[in-house]
Amino acid sequence: xxxxxxxxxxxxxxxxxxxxxxxxxxxxxxxxxxxxxxxxxxxxxxxxxxxxxxxxxxxxxxxxxxxxxxxxxxxxxxxxxxxxxxxxxxxxxxxxxxxxxxxxxxxxxxxxxxxxxxxxxxxxxxxxxxxxxxxxxxxxxxxxxxxxxxxxxxxxxxxxxxxxxxxxxxxxxxxxxxxxxxxxxxxxxxxxxxxxxxxxxxxxxxxxxxxxxxxxxxxxxxxxxxxxxxxxxxxxxxxxxxxxxxxxxxxxxxxxxxxxxxxxxxxxxxxxxxxxxxxxxxxxxxxxxxxxxxxxxxxxxxxxxxxxxxxxxxxxxxxxxxxxx
Amino acid sequence: xxxxxxxxxxxxxxxxxxxxxxxxxxxxxxxxxxxxxxxxxxxxxxxxxxxxxxxxxxxxxxxxxxxxxxxxxxxxxxxxxxxxxxxxxxxxxxxxxxxxxxxxxxxxxxxxxxxxxxxxxxxxxxxxxxxxxxxxxxxxxxxxxxxxxxxxxxxxxxxxxxxxxxxxxxxxxxxxxxxxxxxxxxxxxxxxxxxxxxxxxxxxxxxxxxxxxxxxxxxxxxxxxxxxxxxxxxxxxxxxxxxxxxxxxxxxxxxxxxxxxxxxxxxxxxxxxxxxxxxxxxxxxxxxxxxxxxxxxxxxxxxxxxxxxxxxxxxxxxxxxxxxx
Numbered sequence: 001x002x003x004x005x006x007x008x009x010x011x012x013x014x015x016x017x018x019x020x021x022x023x024x025x026x027x028x029x030x031x032x033x034x035x036x037x038x039x040x041x042x043x044x045x046x047x048x049x050x051x052x053x054x055x056x057x058x059x060x061x062x063x064x065x066x067x068x069x070x071x072x073x074x075x076x077x078x079x080x081x082x083x084x085x086x087x088x089x090x091x092x093x094x095x096x097x098x099x100x101x102x103x104x105x106x107x108x109x110x111x112x113x114x115x116x117x118x119x120x121x122x123x124x125x126x127x128x129x130x131x132x133x134x135x136x137x138x139x140x141x142x143x144x145x146x147x148x149x150x151x152x153x154x155x156x157x158x159x160x161x162x163x164x165x166x167x168x169x170x171x172x173x174x175x176x177x178x179x180x181x182x183x184x185x186x187x188x189x190x191x192x193x194x195x196x197x198x199x200x201x202x203x204x205x206x207x208x209x210x211x212x213x214x215x216x217x218x219x220x221x222x223x224x225x226x227x228x229x230x231x232x233x234x235x236x237x238x239x240x241x242x243x244x245x246x247x248x249x250x251x252x253x254x255x256x257x258x259x260x261x262x263x264x265x266x267x268x269x270x271x272x273x274x275x276x277x278x279x280x281x282x283x284x285x286x287x288x289x290x291x292x293x294x295x296x297x298x299x300x301x302x303x304x305x306x307x308x309x310x311x312x313x314x315x316x317x318x319x320x321x322x323x324x325x
Numbered sequence: 326x327x328x329x330x331x332x333x334x335x336x337x338x339x340x341x342x343x344x345x346x347x348x349x350x351x352x353x354x355x356x357x358x359x360x361x362x363x364x365x366x367x368x369x370x371x372x373x374x375x376x377x378x379x380x381x382x383x384x385x386x387x388x389x390x391x392x393x394x395x396x397x398x399x400x401x402x403x404x405x406x407x408x409x410x411x412x413x414x415x416x417x418x419x420x421x422x423x424x425x426x427x428x429x430x431x432x433x434x435x436x437x438x439x440x441x442x443x444x445x446x447x448x449x450x451x452x453x454x455x456x457x458x459x460x461x462x463x464x465x466x467x468x469x470x471x472x473x474x475x476x477x478x479x480x481x482x483x484x485x486x487x488x489x490x491x492x493x494x495x496x497x498x499x500x501x502x503x504x505x506x507x508x509x510x511x512x513x514x515x516x517x518x519x520x521x522x523x524x525x526x527x528x529x530x531x532x533x534x535x536x537x538x539x540x541x542x543x544x545x546x547x548x549x550x551x552x553x554x555x556x557x558x559x560x561x562x563x564x565x566x567x568x569x570x571x572x573x574x575x576x577x578x579x580x581x582x583x584x585x586x587x588x589x590x591x592x593x594x595x596x597x598x599x600x601x602x603x604x605x606x607x608x609x610x611x612x613x614x615x616x617x618x619x620x621x622x623x624x625x626x627x628x629x630x631x632x633x634x635x636x637x638x639x640x641x642x643x644x645x646x647x648x649x650x
Contacts (some may be wrong), residue, residue: 042512141602155603185374186539190583190599197596212513215585218592238589256517258542260569260584261591265546267524270517274482290514 002071003030004173004206005054005091010066010076012046012053021278023049025230026305027066031174036200036207038217038238040253041227042275047210050227051176055093056083070174089119092167096179098159102151108135108162109147115169134165138195157188164195174206175199181216193219214254218242226250229276229286236311246311246318249287285316293317328401329362330500330533331386336360336395336405338378338385338557342608353607355381357557358395360634365500368527368534370544370551370565372580376604378557379537383503386535387421388412400500417447420494424506426486430478430493437474440464440492447497459496466529467492467522484515488522495526502526503535508543520546541584545569550640553577556607556615559634563641573643575620576600614646622647 012024024046031037039047052058054068054075068075070091073082087093095101103111112134113127122130128147135143138161151159160180167175177196181189197220200207209221217224217238225235226247234247245251255269273290276282282289288298298316305314338356356378363369371379384390386397388407397405399415407415420443423429430439440460444451451459461471467488478486487507494502504523508516520543527534527547538544544551544565551568553561553576561574572578579600586592602619605611611618617627627646634642 042514157603186541186583186585187374187580187600188603190585190596191601193585194596194599197593213585214587215592218587218589219585219596220593242587242589253513254587256514257587258517258520258540258546259586260542260545260581261586262542262545263566263570265524267521268517268546270521271514272518274484274515275512 001032004033004035004070005029005031005208006067006069007050007054008067010050010053010068011064012049012058013063013065014059015061015063018279022281023230023278024053027232029225029232029235031206031208033173033206034200034204035223036209036221038221038224039208039210039227040212040214040217040224042212044229044275044278045227046230046278047227048178051093051178051208051210055087055091055176056080057093088115088167088172089170090173091176092170092172092174093176093178094160094163094167094180096182098156098163098183099151101163102159104151107148107150108154112162112166112169115166119170130169131165134168135162137168137199138162138165140165155188156184157191160184160188160192161195164192164199168199168203171203172205174208176208176210178210179212180209182211182213189216196220214242214257226253229281230278231286231314232305232312233287233314234312235305236309240311246308246313246320247287247315248291248293248317248319251319252290252292285314293319329398330365330367330400331363331535332396332398333359333361333363333382333386334396334398336382336385336397337393338381338390339393351608354557354610355607356385356392359552359554359557359559361552361559361562363501363533363535365533366527366531367550368536368548370548371535371537371554372539372541372544372551373554373560374539374580374604376556376607377554379554380505381557382554383421383505383535383537387419387503413446417443417497418500419503420497420499420501421503421505422487422490422494422507424509426483426490426510427478429490430486432478435475435477436464436469436481436489439478439489440474440496443493443497460492463492463496466526467495468518482515483511484518487511487519491519491522491526495530498530499532501533501535503537505537506539507536509538509540516543523547541569541581553580556604556610558615559642559644560616561641561643562634563637563643564639567638567641573637573641573648574616574645575622576616579619579621614644 007029010027014021027050041047053064064076109131112131116122116127116130140146140161181192221238224238224241225232228249234250252271256271271290276286284299285303288294303314303316305312336359339352339354342351342353373379385392392405444456508519550564555576560576582598613628614632617623632644632646634644637643
């Protein structure tokens, strides 16, 4: 099936006074209709930058290369007129902090209606009705009253629901959710994730879920791409990646997370060192200074991302042991 | 049993809230009747959603916010009425680590000065050499090399800054370390390092820890007992194993069910069991049991009767009218 979003060889590079910083390298991903892909990694892994590049939202000092096609439309390098006809229509994005994404002095209803009026040419009354429908769709309690409220009158969870309502206003083919629940309490996170899973199921919408939490991915995503140092290091079906990870980083990341269902107080298997600075990436495999299975070639030669069944893997010495769980 | 290090008895922290010039003053009951004892060498987790009062409780115990009623008994002495100058004599025994590692360090001081400062104040009898020795010793103990002493906080990553903050708190060998969300701002792989460090320090120095966190998986790893708060009131207080394996309070059950597990076989079904609703306004808490508006098991009498903490078995206590049903 033709992918909704087809990203090939995406590169993002920032020109800074201290020289060039390569944030994303050789990033390729095809997202099928109705599919949810989780993008996992720590700070600086390049997960947000990849999709800000796709959305055309990077600052002026960013140099983007490669290709990202939404259907037949090339997005990278497209002019503002093209991007404005796509963003918020076929391709919508929500962010971590809903408070800074909403305009503080405009009522909720108007902020949702704005999108419908601009992109669908709806009248004000139609747009208001649509705004109400959307608020009900995202399960905002007391939706009628909320239309006339301001963002500060809503809780963080309600604001994120409003952001999702705005994103859904024009029935997008694809929703990019960048750490949508990171700022929320775990109870509210579970509600928002359940909502996203339901929207994906019922509307057949494709979704990219960017997160640092493998547990978040486990509940919603069909596939997952693990990023480290600006590159995808392992990618594949969520059950394979989470239950039988082969890249030492994926495995180490899983082992370092305390699990709520895990008995015992033996020490966590922390990953020594820290995520690499994109300005000074290690030679060879970016993970080699923290890797337990490091060998000489890992320090010298960068491993290529290669297919292996349904999985893609970039490692000279992948793990073969079964994961006990 | 020996005398507890710290006893908190019916502690209340109410903040006056002015609604306007002509409206009567109201009270925000941030902490409303909390009781617990902390033994020497024990780690107690304090958990709950944002706004449940967990940070305020920690700050009240540190006497950083005044308590409105109740007792704080430190090694047999009631300290809730002590003046700030009298409290200073206790500061060497009662130390704190905050959430934002960089913001809690003075940017103009070197790491050596930061870690030495508590010694200057609380151990003025030490000469320069002795002080340097203590600083080098504790820095090494928290996993930093001695050559960091001449560098400034901005040169360090979040995880290293948190180690510096822990070194500053530990240099006086406190009897109690209060940790307010100490790993929440850190990357996943770094969280594990800091959790392991705290566990090591606790074991080696025999200190107690009051661990305020919204991360229930981390609390399970580190703490012997857990106190669950909701709208300033204790819901459940139990040894860790009992709380996680056989939670009695519907709120504890809902909180635990909301924590994602990185297993795609289990997690999708867990999303469906999310606790509904959001924390009500602390200015207008529900009558009776404060949790009843979100409780899946609430009945009519939950609106009339305030549940008290009752003993389930041993040290396991729960505040729910229906826990036996």
